[in-house]
Amino acid sequence: MPIDSVVAFASALERVLANLSVDTWVAMPAEALERAPDSTAIRFRSDQNGPWLELAIETEALPSLAELKLNLSDWVAAALASTQSVASLRRVNVSAEPYRWFRFSSASHTFCLGLRVFDEARPPAGVLDDVEVEVEICFGATRMTLAQVAALASDQVIALDQHVDEPADLLVNNRLFARGLVVVINNCLGFEVQEICQ
Numbered sequence: 001m002p003i004d005s006v007v008a009f010a011s012a013l014e015r016v017l018a019n020l021s022v023d024t025w026v027a028m029p030a031e032a033l034e035r036a037p038d039s040t041a042i043r044f045r046s047d048q049n050g051p052w053l054e055l056a057i058e059t060e061a062l063p064s065l066a067e068l069k070l071n072l073s074d075w076v077a078a079a080l081a082s083t084q085s086v087a088s089l090r091r092v093n094v095s096a097e098p099y100r101w102f103r104f105s106s107a108s109h110t111f112c113l114g115l116r117v118f119d120e121a122r123p124p125a126g127v128l129d130d131v132e133v134e135v136e137i138c139f140g141a142t143r144m145t146l147a148q149v150a151a152l153a154s155d156q157v158i159a160l161d162q163h164v165d166e167p168a169d170l171l172v173n174n175r176l177f178a179r180g181l182v183v184v185i186n187n188c189l190g191f192e193v194q195e196i197c198q
Helices: 006-020 061-067 072-080 146-150
Strands: 026-030 040-045 052-057 088-093 100-105 110-118 135-138 168-172 175-185 188-196
Touching (some): 006 072, 006 100, 006 110, 052 072, 061 072, 072 088
Antiparallel strands (some): 040 052, 100 110, 135 168, 168 175, 175 188
């Protein structure tokens, strides 16, 4: 089973539980986690170049798995075993990134687990929070020849290509990030964000 859908993998986990228990198990999407997740998660992928899938589980679910003689790593491996082996599997800290939560229910047990696709190229949440970037406000632009620039003198006015009623651009590291209005705050210029562009 290719790991390209968290819903498909949740269904595979559901089938494993059904084979291990006399109860009938149902996995349904859950809006949010009601109880705290365990501090570690399982991250795995089916081939060395494929995407990682990460699984987190609430702490209260662990006794239920123990009762079924199943640990988290074995459960993941069993869910993949019908079509392929697990190329890589590791335990990691539970991520700050959001998971898609599923509620697994039977006649005697109910617990939630979360799944998310993990992109190794993307830094974990919070890692770049303290990195400083250059922020500029652009009111407009124009093109001039070198001769026109050389001829500039005091009191000369340069017309820009932006109308006075048009929003200004907020650039982050020279890339457009937002648009908004230039305002005055305590005799200093400020910027009121009206639209996030990316």
